[in-house]
Amino acid sequence: MYTSKITGLGYYVPENVVTNDDLSKLMDTNDAWIQERTGIKERRHIKKGDGNSTSVMAVKASTIALERANLKPKDIDMIVFATLSPDMYFPGGGVEVQEAMGMRTIPALDVRNQCSGFVYALSVADQFVKTGMYKNILVIGSENHSGGLDFTTRSRNVTVIFGDGAGAAVVSRNETGKGGILSTHLHSEGKHKNELSLKGPSTEYWVPQIIAENLRKGQTDQQENIPYYPVMNGQFVFKHAIVRFSEVIKEGLEANNLEVKDIDMLIPHQANLRISQFVQHKLKLTDDQVFNNIQKYGNTTAASIPIALTEAWEEGKIKEGDLVVLAAFGSGFTWGSAIIRW
DSSP states (O other), X not given: OOOEEEEEEEEEOOSOEEEHHHHHTTSSOOHHHHHHHHOOOEEEOOOTTSOOOHHHHHHHHHHHHHHHTTOOGGGOOEEEEEOSOOSSSXXXXXXXXXXXXXXOSOOEEEEOOGXXXXXXXXXXXXXXXXXXXXXXXXXXXXXXXXXXXXOSGGGHHHHTTBOOEEEEEEEEEXXXXXXXXXXXXXXXXXXXXXXXXXXXXXGGGOSHHHHXXXXXXXXXXXXXXXXXXXXXXXXXXXXXXXXXXXXXXXXHHXXXXXXXXXXXXXXXXXXXXXXXXXXXXXXXOOGGGBOOOHHHXXXXXXXXXXXXXXXXXXXXXSOTTOEEEEEEEETTTEEEEEEEEO
């Protein structure tokens, strides 16, 4: 049985910065209101004509990750691509990355676990490496939220949260025997699926007449939640998130005979700064033990953990031998953690 480790990291975000003041010109909101509830000051959005898409950003982040891993595209044995916003309904973004980067006819697996997507994808890669089936796997989280948000007051509670971007990690066979991914832990609870969801486009809403009727209602009834925009029961999600975050972090630590005090760096999914702060307080972690960047990128869903992980590493906040914990919670509900010795 082999072990796996992260050998390269990279991220990319669009150049277009969208501030809270920018959003206040499109909907009834303001900087103070957004910061108080989410901690977000700005986010990045793809701008028409900038050439970006979910898969394009994924390629940009992946190129950096491969360079840092000292690998070429031909060295990658598998792609695991996590996103809720692929360029096409099908096929998924994995094959677009394979084609764009000139890779061999390797498998490309797409993961649809939204905010938990990167942790789920990392777990898949870890298992393939541990069994000896593959040596180098490219794990990606990439999202283009801005292309599917409702920029009106009706949806401000959701729209102000999300940003675009991509992060990537190369998961390789651990040749050194030092460090690596110690374990991953995954969960789901489907009974709460409607509390954070996007119901269309889907097979239920593909009939053109239904699409036209729903869009008409959305234009005439400001209270109507039409199925083509995400909806979220914010307080309900918040209450469940803080519980599940703490549970799955402790589960991972206990599985490796570790304690909270052993954590050198916690990288939580950047869902809401208030959630991260609540979990930090609950676990009695210091500011130096938790990394947050939602203030400048917003919630980038599957991309948030790899973006934050890359930034923390670039800033020297993660060093060899450190215990790094990744944790996520989101739509599904799904949640998970990864325990890593760097």
